[in-house]
């Protein structure tokens with residue numbers, strides 16, 4: 440798969456098959472992703488790769504903790520849930536399409552809660568990635584990690600694997616910190632599911648539409 444194809448074929452997968460992903464393949468992907476650029480080459484990414492018993496422990500403990508409605512149900516670093524247009528509409532369009540495919544009616548809070556909880560099961564993917572960053576780095580380093588994550592997603596896609604980035608993992612960070620021994624001076628900023636897509640699952644038919652170039656690009660100085 441060439442780069443253009445991988446860019447177009449990558450999509451967030453939210454139902455995975457149980458087929459294991461060998462460590463050698465995960466390493467191959469990380470070997471490629473480490474070539475990602477970063478501001479002043481500080482390479483701020485750190486990633487915990489979880490599988491097997493640790494992945495199961497993380498899932499069980501985070502889900503149990505989540506049911507207690509704890510204080511760490513928000514990220515440890517500043518985030519906002521306030522969105523203005525056009526972002527609100529885009530977000531709602533995605534949510535409506537996704538919950539429609541899963542068959543969750545609007546307003547069914549219990550079903551929403553259960554479905555969002557699937558994030559903490561890595562949507563059944565055999566491998567989960569948890570990205571952390573030193574707390575004393577700034578927004579530019581968050582950009583670096585986003586670039587690193589896209590490298591992972593594209594390398595995975597070109598090897599027949601699928602992914603889903605999961606900001607959901609920046610919640611319930613006390614448990615993730617303890618289970619994975621993440622130092623106190625690092626934020627848990629994102630997670631990612633990695634595995635083989637269950638192509639029979641309706642949720643994986645979701646297409647998140649994109650805006651045309653003209654809606655976001657402003658060209659200057661061209662003849």
Ligand SMILES: Cc1cc2nc3c(=O)[nH]c(=O)nc-3n(C[C@H](O)[C@H](O)[C@H](O)COP(=O)(O)O)c2cc1C
Nearest residue numbers: 449450451453533558603604605606607608629647
């Ligand atoms: C930083 C980031 C965080 C995300 N967090 C979640 C998440 O917690 N749960 C989820 O189901 N999808 C999550 N997504 C997936 C987005 O919803 C998805 O990328 C977007 O709708 C575009 O769809 P596509 O990835 O299929 O092209 C996240 C994506 C990114 C880039």
